Amino acid sequence: MKPTEQRQKISADESRGNLAAVIEGIGTERFGTALAEFLRPLSGVDHCTVFQLGGDAIDVVALSSCDPRHPMTLMVEHFVNEEIWRKDPVFSKARTLLATTSRLIRLDVNDMNDRAYLKLRTLIYPQAGDGIVVCGRRDSADFCLSVVRDNPNQPFGPEATKQLSAVADTLISAIAKHVSVLAHRPNVKFALTDLSEIEKCLIARSDLRRREVEVCARIIVGLSAAGISLDLGVGEETVKTYRKRAYSRLNIGCERELLHWYVSQWSTWRGYLNAPQHSISHEPQRATKSGRSRPSH
Incomplete structure (x- = not known):
């Protein structure tokens, strides 16, 4: 056979x-x-x-x-x-x-x-x-x-x-x-490595200012303060100032807490969870012509 x-x-x-x-x-x-x-x-x-x-x-x-x-x-x-x-x-x-x-x-x-x-x-x-x-x-x-x-x-x-x-x-x-x-499965790798995706989520799920969003997004992808300074073309102390302000708005105290907060918010934002938004200050947001809101600069 x-x-x-x-x-x-x-x-x-x-x-x-x-x-x-x-x-x-x-x-x-x-x-x-x-x-x-x-x-x-x-x-x-x-x-x-x-x-x-x-x-x-x-x-x-x-x-x-x-x-x-x-x-x-x-x-x-x-x-x-x-x-x-x-x-x-x-x-x-x-x-x-x-x-x-x-x-x-x-x-x-x-x-x-x-x-x-x-x-x-x-x-x-x-x-x-x-x-x-x-x-x-x-x-x-x-x-x-x-x-x-x-x-x-x-x-x-x-x-x-x-x-x-x-x-x-x-x-x-x-x-x-x-x-x-x-x-319908969360792509966590994409969520933690795509800078544009991270910034969009931070804008949608927080009241962070533009520079605070940019700094936090780069912290999430793993850049150091020196690396963020070079990437954004600002001084390292300026980066640390934006980081401190962002952490204060989000009621967090370190990079680890930022990462946990972001993953939870991204999952909710993308519809994978029905968790409530993290406790943050709610300052008025300015609507764009498309109807989407974004933080004031």
């Missing part, structure tokens, strides 16, 4: 267990691996990639390969960043077929002889023997699950295709849920 056929001989209990792992992996880094581990014995998949289709772009949701040495990640980066997907006939077909019911599209790599597909064939599918794309729409969002077999293995047979078709709707729903969970 060939290796591909052996992988397809799994029990119903094992299949259900692997699917349970996919559900449990929703919203975590394990999702892509769990998806591949479910698909591998089910239909002999070597690589899988999940894409979300936008109006004029695609995003990689998850990817996994049975061989960690395989340059799959690099290939997918080429596919997305160099916009090779625009020449992929499968993605063009997916956009026309997407509807509530998930569908399977057969990818015949050997038919890619058109010169327009040359880059696609040589960069993305040099080792691919066969592929299927499962596509579906959930809550106005379009998703594609691309599964590929390498050349040494046989093409997807009727049984493998039937197995994929049977779980297509479930997988698309799991993928959509995974994306939704990630979208």
